[in-house]
Amino acid sequence: MRKSALVGALLATTFVTSPVLANDDVLKQTANPNQWVLQTGDYFNQRYSKLDQINKDNVKNLKVAWTFSTGVLRGHEGSPLVIGDTMYVHTPFPNIVYALDLNNDGRIIWKYEPKQDPSVIPVMCCDTVNRGLAYADGKIFLHQADTTVVALDAKNGKEIWKAVNGDPKKGETNTATVLPVKDKVIVGISGGEFGVQCHVTAYDMNTGKKVWRGYSVGPDDQILVDPEKTMSLGKPVGKDSSIKTWQGDQWKIGGGCTWGWYSYDPELNLMYYGSGNPSTWNPAQRPGDNKWSMTIWARDVDTGVAKWVYQMTPFDEWDYDGINEVILANIKVKGKDRKVAVHFDRNGLGYTLDRVTGELLVAEKFDPVVNWTTGVEMDPSKPNYGRPYVVDKYSTAKNGPDVNTKGVCPAALGTKDQRPAAFSPKTGVFYVPTNHVCMDYEPFKVSYTAGQPYVGATLSMYPAPNSHGGMGNFIAWDAGEGKILWSKPEPFSVWSGALATAGDIVFYGTLEGYLKAVDPKDGKELFKFKTPSGIIGNVMTYTHKGKQYVAILSGIGGWAGIGLAAGLTNPNDGLGAVGGYASLKNYTALGGVLTVFSLP
């Protein structure tokens, strides 16, 4: 009976027609809407819940059920997990993990506090955030700031294994969650602002032994592409597809980091993610397309070998780091049923690709203010097929080093950064937390020293001009047509992950600290509540003893909140974010609190 419910659930969201061979436990656990087992809700990264007790009509009555201070300040990204009667809560550095007893008002069952050298803190580019835990096979997986991957016994918090994925002394750190899939735990790495050659790595779920590692940039055997079989826009990538797009050995310090979210299609056995910006931010130091930075990857989870790649921003000139989540869905694209991968990139374009083949279906601006490009060439017969046309005026490479290119939209933190969008299979619509921020960008020559910042640009960010005056929008997006359906302005960037539910509501948080619920039809605000601190966490939901709860971590920080989180006051500090978000201090102070809501 359980099995049929599971299959039914899978059918509903993934059109699986063959026997399930992937990690049965994760599939089983994520198919149960009473739980929240992965940060992304499910393998498809849809952040959709079938729970409907809390709905469009009664959400206005939502009240705080209980609260929990994590004991840590600074930016709280990610969300708690719920498995059975236990909630698992993580914190920013030092990455404490709490197991809380839902039967007992959140009493602490166990606490795990890793010992990490605090020297990792200044090596983390944009606050000491962590995007949370994952659960599989009775284990809680934590990927620490210092890149240690830990498997904990979910029952008692005891370490089962540990693996060291990188070296903070070389600028390698972590802020991301992990993808537990089949018998592996797959993890990424940060360090694009320190010249790290980034990669994804699969560890054996039971032992922590390294199984495979695929770099984003480098020789074919490092990036795990098959020159003949790995496809890009319908053609094999060919030999040395990455290194021939770099000058000399620059690829060795070439970035392409992997600190975003990973989705997975059990039927195709492919994982999807975006690689980040090439290093340095000064384009003059790295002529070429800098492949495969800024790329959506589809890799076989067993071997790591890429099935296809698509580079969104060849030769990045603006730090349009491509790590945002890739949401898998089955929707109509221009009238035709498609298995798609949808990605809202920092560069301001919303992409829809065929996730089987990597075919580019849609690439449209999801904020009309985007001005660095006139759009992407969609005609396969054109030489520029799949590439964005860059507007000279906003080309920091054309303007050259030590020239301040003004008024580029979006800013480096993108029309959207890492906080994940939600997709509702019920409406077929994507709900996307966005930035509405532009920038001035001045590249300069920078030398590489291992473990030292390797940025090479001075930035200043500010609200997009000639619009509503705010710095963010929460939007509804038709990924089949590449169109904004509605847009709800917010005074600050929406830096929180969204959640859509079968109760006909969409939730998100704001940097001032509000949890909001809106109508998926038109974005009308149905509920708001001021949590203790600014929200950069992701909304999740679960049931306990038959009652639905909604939970959110508040704790201002992240790139947008780095000024408050790290006490920075110079407007150009925080890689340019501080000035734009300086007035956040009028709304909120540091915090680290879980707030759990329910109906009365």
Add this chain to the structure above:
Amino acid sequence: MRKSALVGALLATTFVTSPVLANDDVLKQTANPNQWVLQTGDYFNQRYSKLDQINKDNVKNLKVAWTFSTGVLRGHEGSPLVIGDTMYVHTPFPNIVYALDLNNDGRIIWKYEPKQDPSVIPVMCCDTVNRGLAYADGKIFLHQADTTVVALDAKNGKEIWKAVNGDPKKGETNTATVLPVKDKVIVGISGGEFGVQCHVTAYDMNTGKKVWRGYSVGPDDQILVDPEKTMSLGKPVGKDSSIKTWQGDQWKIGGGCTWGWYSYDPELNLMYYGSGNPSTWNPAQRPGDNKWSMTIWARDVDTGVAKWVYQMTPFDEWDYDGINEVILANIKVKGKDRKVAVHFDRNGLGYTLDRVTGELLVAEKFDPVVNWTTGVEMDPSKPNYGRPYVVDKYSTAKNGPDVNTKGVCPAALGTKDQRPAAFSPKTGVFYVPTNHVCMDYEPFKVSYTAGQPYVGATLSMYPAPNSHGGMGNFIAWDAGEGKILWSKPEPFSVWSGALATAGDIVFYGTLEGYLKAVDPKDGKELFKFKTPSGIIGNVMTYTHKGKQYVAILSGIGGWAGIGLAAGLTNPNDGLGAVGGYASLKNYTALGGVLTVFSLP
């Protein structure tokens, strides 16, 4: 019309019959139950509110209205203030002050962050707490950890004046609020565990100039007593009443600190407070009564001269620091109307005195477990009149240094520490947060070095034996008869200040983090809510736009929570508190959050 309302209010609570000559502003502001102007609610320290919108019947519907993270962890004592549409919130070290706009979901109007040398932190005996702000004449008064007293413009947070009350390098620090009265601001000082000769000091409210200073121990001209006119138990204290009860110059490092709460009777023009323990904790080093440590003082606020004194624990042998609040009330004592001062001492005795004369009316145990004394001699004809009879077995002085006196009840942190009780004029009953904790106490010889700890005893604290197994009770006390009316057991000490209201409810918080409302008749629990962290703050209430709110700071710490707050794990650390409260870590983590409640 305002004036008549004011006079009516005063008549109701203080029987004032003569024209009000004291600080009109504070009297006016505290008479308005919509506000919360002093930490203690009013000059009488009653912590009673006439608001009754939230009442016994509907309190079960209370829900969280909004929340605010202070951006600081560790112990949050005291409460916010509300004046008009503005809420003022303080934090532990570094003692940030926020002015929050109640018209705008608590948006930050201004923030004041003093610059203090963090070297003050290890000089604070029992966490970096601060018991909050006071308001008078358009000014917010803050007394910082480093003993700087600051007057801020309530409108914009600008400094009006600053005064330095002590020197942390000599062990002088502050955790207390201040008493704004007439044209003065009266402040105390901490440092009993550092051999400070402690005092109360009055500063000019408009300029910050020192007006008078009265020490607790020392020569008559320092302690501001009139040998002929200052009374003790009906007799003048006589010449050198303090120094003749000390051996040699020990009084110069004699403690008697003043970090508690100050009450004030406008009609009598007297302020009331308790002085703390004599230094050191090793009684062998300071034979004598150690006057006037451990004493309730009634001082004229204009001159500082004492009208009367009453020493509760002559020659302290247990650190029964006498600083707890002195609550003024007009009640029947053994059938007769009396103007009384009521004090629940650390030593486990609840005292009722005539606040005009200092006559001792009642002295009874407010926890039956108290065993160090058989009681106080109440017969004025006896030589021991007014003194407690000490049980030899529990006399750490008789047992001598380097002997571990076991099973003393209460523990050093008393049957009650600083968190204030509430008095309801409606019921005539006191509601008292208590400890139910005993100790082993081993004094040892200690040498004095300025600025170094001068404790001289090793302690271990644990739940009182042979009782409900918990470490606290919330009790109702008849101060006229000296009787417990009811007692509600709690798993941990109740380390939160109580609030009684005209809505027939009494509120308090718990160390696990619950805000609770109980029935004043029988202590029956009417409401509870789990706030983000353990509560050591004091409950307050106010109205905004006609709606009643209840607010509480959570943030585990203080003496009971010092283990969590300072990361101590050795059971005997934290002056003996850590072991007893070690299991708090199973309930809560550090925090610093204001939670504001209202009816739906």
